[in-house]
Amino acid sequence: MATSRENGLPVPDDIIDKILLASPSFSSLKATRLTCKQFNRVFQSHPNSVVRAVAYNITGPALPQALECIRHPLIPIHTREPPYRAYRSVTEEYGDLSSAPITPLETHEIMLNSNIVSWLEDLFSFRYIDRTTFTSQLSSSESRAFCVSVYRLMLYSAIADLNAWMEVFSFEHRDHEGLEHRNNIEKGRRTFSCLSTRELLQLHSIAEFLREILSFCALKHGYPDDICDLAVVAGPAQILKYFYNEADIQTLDDISYYFEGEPDFLASVSSSPHIKILESRNIEPSPNFAHWHSISSRVSEENSQCDRCQNSFGFSAYCxxxxxxxxxxxxxxxxxxxxxxxxxxxxxxxxxxxxxxxxxxxxxxxxxxxxxxxxxxxxxxxxxxxxxxxxxxxxxxxxxxxxxxxxxxxxxxxxxxxxxxxxxxxxxxxxxxxxxxxxxxxxxxxxxxxxxxxxxxxxxxxxxxxxxxxxxxxxx
Ligand SMILES: [Zn+2]
Ligand SMILES: [Zn+2]
Incomplete structure (x- = not known):
C-alpha cells in the first residue's frame, strides 16, 4: 500500500481506505472515488469488500436478510427486469447467497429497500415508543430486531408476488403456472421454520404492524377491513405506497373479491408464515398490546392515545x-x-x-x-x-x-x-x-x-x- 509521499497526497492509502469504507451510501462512495484517481485506485484494490462495507453502513446488522430478500432463488424471475437475471447466475455461482459480491444492480435495490425499512422504523417509533419525534428512537438491538423482521417479510412478499395472482391463478393458467407459484409460496413459508421462537414472535409483531397500517389506509379510503388479511403478502414496500397514496388499494380489494369463493386458498397463502410454525410449537403471541414487547419493552399504550378521548390516534397525531x-x-x-x-x-x-x-x-x-x-x-x-x-x-x-x-x-x-x-x-x-x-x-x-x-x-x-x-x- 502506498504511503502518503508515494501516492502524492497528504494522507496515506490506509486513511483513504477508511474514508471509502465509512461512506454512508453508494452515491457518496461513488462521489469519493471520483474525487481523484488515487481514491479510485485504492477502491479498485479491493472493490468487493468496500461495497460490502458500505452496504453494511446502509442496512446495519440486517445485511444478510437485506441481501436474502433480493437474492433468494424462490423470488419469481418475472418480477425482475432483464438485466437483473445476470446477477442471479453470479450469486448461484458462489453457492452461498450471502457471500457473493454485491453487484451494481443490487446496490440499487439495497438502497430502495433500506429506505422503506427505515421509514417503517421511524413510523413504528413515533407510533409506539416516542410520539414527540419522527426519527426512530429504537435502541440498536431493538432496531436490529425490527429491521431483520421487516426484511424477512419483504422476502416472503417477494416470493408470494401478489401482483401476479390475478394472472397466475386465473382459470386459464391455474394448472401450470399457478401450481408452480403456489409450490414456491409453500417452500417460502417453510424457510421460516428454521427461525427461533423469539424471532417468530418479532415477525408476528411486524406483521401486526403492517396490518395496522393497512387497516388505517383501508378505513381512510372506505375499503372493508378484511382486505387487511392480505397485509403480509402485499408486503412492506406496497403498504408504504398505500400509506402515502402512491398505490391504489383497489388491487387488494379485487384480489379479495376474486378469491372470495376459495377461502381455503386465501387462508393458506395469505396468512403470515409464522402462525402455523408457532402453533406447532404450542406458542401463542401475547394478546393485545403486550406482543409489541417482542420488539421493545418500552412500547406503551399511552404513547398513541389521544389526550382528549383516550382512543388510539393511529397514524395521525394532531399536535x-x-x-x-x-x-x-x-x-x-x-x-x-x-x-x-x-x-x-x-x-x-x-x-x-x-x-x-x-x-x-x-x-x-x-x-x-x-x-x-x-x-x-x-x-x-x-x-x-x-x-x-x-x-x-x-x-x-x-x-x-x-x-x-x-x-x-x-x-x-x-x-x-x-x-x-x-x-x-x-x-x-x-x-x-x-x-x-x-x-x-x-x-x-x-x-x-x-x-x-x-x-x-x-x-x-x-x-x-x-x-x-x-x-x-x-x-x-
Ligand atoms: Zn343573521
Ligand atoms: Zn380523540
Missing amino acids: RSTFLEISNGNPCYRIDMASQRNYGPQRIRQYLKGRLQYNSTEVVPFIEKAGKLGSSLLLQIWDDLWRLNLVQQQSQAQPLPQALPDWKEDSYLCNLCFTNFLIENLWIWWRHIKSSSQSLKEDCCHGFTCEMQMSSVAHTEEFNHLCEKTPEDTMR
Whole structure:
C-alpha cells in the first residue's frame, strides 16, 4: 500500500481506505472515488469488500436478510427486469447467497429497500415508543430486531408476488403456472421454520404492524377491513405506497373479491408464515398490546392515545409539532396528505361553526387570509388561540355536556378530536383576526346559526354573525 509521499497526497492509502469504507451510501462512495484517481485506485484494490462495507453502513446488522430478500432463488424471475437475471447466475455461482459480491444492480435495490425499512422504523417509533419525534428512537438491538423482521417479510412478499395472482391463478393458467407459484409460496413459508421462537414472535409483531397500517389506509379510503388479511403478502414496500397514496388499494380489494369463493386458498397463502410454525410449537403471541414487547419493552399504550378521548390516534397525531412541520414546508409524516389538504387554506372553512361557511361576507376574506398564511395556517391558528387565551375563554363560555378533559396546548389529538377543536374554536380565531383590523357590526340575534347567511348578502353585510345566538328571554 502506498504511503502518503508515494501516492502524492497528504494522507496515506490506509486513511483513504477508511474514508471509502465509512461512506454512508453508494452515491457518496461513488462521489469519493471520483474525487481523484488515487481514491479510485485504492477502491479498485479491493472493490468487493468496500461495497460490502458500505452496504453494511446502509442496512446495519440486517445485511444478510437485506441481501436474502433480493437474492433468494424462490423470488419469481418475472418480477425482475432483464438485466437483473445476470446477477442471479453470479450469486448461484458462489453457492452461498450471502457471500457473493454485491453487484451494481443490487446496490440499487439495497438502497430502495433500506429506505422503506427505515421509514417503517421511524413510523413504528413515533407510533409506539416516542410520539414527540419522527426519527426512530429504537435502541440498536431493538432496531436490529425490527429491521431483520421487516426484511424477512419483504422476502416472503417477494416470493408470494401478489401482483401476479390475478394472472397466475386465473382459470386459464391455474394448472401450470399457478401450481408452480403456489409450490414456491409453500417452500417460502417453510424457510421460516428454521427461525427461533423469539424471532417468530418479532415477525408476528411486524406483521401486526403492517396490518395496522393497512387497516388505517383501508378505513381512510372506505375499503372493508378484511382486505387487511392480505397485509403480509402485499408486503412492506406496497403498504408504504398505500400509506402515502402512491398505490391504489383497489388491487387488494379485487384480489379479495376474486378469491372470495376459495377461502381455503386465501387462508393458506395469505396468512403470515409464522402462525402455523408457532402453533406447532404450542406458542401463542401475547394478546393485545403486550406482543409489541417482542420488539421493545418500552412500547406503551399511552404513547398513541389521544389526550382528549383516550382512543388510539393511529397514524395521525394532531399536535403543535405537526403544525410546525407543515409550516416549515418539510414533508410531514404525522398526518397524511389527504388530511393536510382537508385542513389547508382551501378547505378549512368547512369547520367554521354553524352556517358561517355559507356566509360569503365572512368566507371570502377568511379564504384570502388563510391563503396568505399558506402552509403556516394551522400553526398560526393554534398559536393565536393559545397565546390570546381564546380557547380557555371559549371553554368556560360553553361547557360541554359530557365531562371531557380540557383542551391543552401540548395535546396530541386524534383526527376526530382535532376536528371538534376546530369547530369549537376556528370561528373565535376568525373573529379575533377580523376585529383586530375593523370594528364588528351589530350582532345578529341568531348568531352563527342564522339561516339568512345562506341567502341574503344584504343581511350578512348589515349584521355580525361571529357570535352566539342571543338567548330567547333577552330577545323578547
Ligand atoms: Zn380523540
Ligand atoms: Zn343573521
